[in-house]
Amino acid sequence: MVASIAASAFFPSPSSSSTASGRASKTIGEGAELLDVRGTVARPSSSSAAMQVKPNAQAVPKVNRTKVALKSDTMKAEEDAPSSAPRTFYNQLPDWSMLLAAITTIFLAAEKQWTLLDWKPRRPDMLADAFGLGKIVENGLAFRQSFSIRSYEIGADRTASIETLMNHLQETALNHVRVAGLMNDGFGATPEMSKRDLIWVVTKMQVFVEKYPSWGDVVQVDTWVGSSGKNGMRRDWHVMDCGTGEILVRAKSVWVLMNKHTRKLSKMPENVRAEIEPYFIERTAIIEEDTKKLPKLDDSTAHFVKKGLTPRWGDLDVNQHVNNVKYIGWILESAPTAILESHELAGMTLEYRRECGRDSVLQSLTSISTDCTDGMLGNDMECEHLLRLDCGSEIVRGRTKWRPKRAQGFRN
Template sequence: MQVITEKEYNVHYYEVDYKKKLLITGLMNFFSDVAVQQSENLGIGLEYLKENNVAWVIYKWDIYLKRYPMFNEKVRVRTMPYSLRKFYAYRTFEMIDEKGDVIAEANSLWFFIDIKNRKSIRILDKMYDAYGIDRSNNKALNMEKIKSPERIDYEENFNIRYTDIDTNRHVNNVKYVDWAIETIPVDIVDNYELKSISIIYEKEITYGEHIKVVTQIEENNNDITCIHEVRNSDKKGVAKLKTVWIKN
């Protein structure tokens, strides 16, 4: 039987924007935290991964928001491993408010890698047993495909800091969202609400690198779609993002 893990969070002051709404990065941190908590509970957490020289690396996110929780609101975040497919895994998430309504959902795709050579490897048998997933369960989630921007409307440069690095010694996946939003004009951020975000991580970024984020903006009647690409110092794309904003 597949394992479901649920954890309660209180939205703190340092996790909200000036409208007192939870930041999208805060929501992503809740999702990541409950996934780590599940693995820790099952005995296949950070220490187990380190001892076996393996790691889970995020490859894709699709996140959809019905509404943002507010400052001091209590929410429950739930995660479930959806399937394992030899070298990678799908995982789903939900955020639930105090009324029991689902206010945010996410699908994700993770690669299982060897830490030493940074290559994908076959998922260990222990993972199937711990997560309660039958070895014949290799169904896939339908996830967003993102193209590179066709033009550049806005761009920003960033240096990778020590505080950007996670336990796998590369840039934390949430940082890419911070960078992408920094390239969007402030009047859009002020007058529109981010309703969905999709991300594809194509290459790792490490401490000391210099990156550029380029953004294409398409305006419709009541919504705006932004296509973002993170490029390294060799001008090669290392991640793509798509954000959809709805007018307040």
């Protein structure tokens, strides 16, 4: 359409008046009839400005016995008008500069339309992640998604927080279920789980952090699932720096089924197992699993206690209990500031024992296992944690490992 408009602007169609004028201005020989260039009898113009003559209304005058055609006032005016240059083939051609501008306009318009339509990635490996939803890899058994570290996801150390990384792990797990076509409703529930009012709950999580990404870094998260006993499912993750190819985070978790109405754990039905078992991979992200028993802290064994922690409405997930990532922030609430300033979290092991609702009031307890005397605060450290309700019921037991941020030791 753009091309037709531009062409019509530089090659206008002849008007009726100009056509009639052209026909009436040319005669052939001295014949008795007024002929046009095609050899046919010329007819008066239909234009309102031209003189209209009825047939046989007036005899054609003769000069020396030769018939002379009558000319209208319009034709006389056109003949009397001075011509600047003789009509040749070259001066009837269009203005080439204007024609070039029209062609440029056409190409620019076409390029704009092509840019709007050409949103698809050019490489097949980018096609599945055009909108950031990730893609299935390893013959349909694993899932991969990339994330860019945002400015609001970094902490005081100018690196991504542990909560940010845990949210990325959770996001890839849910998108894996969705892209595989297994998500029905709830928080990653499959169709057979929804029929039986079952949901997934995490019972154990182990995370090793080799290095924290910084603002603007792009990380690639790979996740896959496997079996864990008769009634559980294992999910693993690898987080890699897309710029360097370095493995940043390795994580492993165990999930079981719970009835969302009775809030009691459930065995895995065979129909549910049939849905997820084709995706199982017998490979673990963490070989050196933390098998040490997590001790139960109390007021006499804890070094630091933080009380009065309450969940907000935004801390609840779609299953109406506190998201497991929120527990990590509460656990670190009771960690001493001296450790947070001098060390970074290198790994953690969490055991989830009970869910937490929106009306709960919690306490966070921390005990430092490493002897911090004589400048030991500059070395690797280990802490024990407990998150409990005010009534004493355990929510999460945990163990964290810390490494120094700087080479030199930290002094209080």
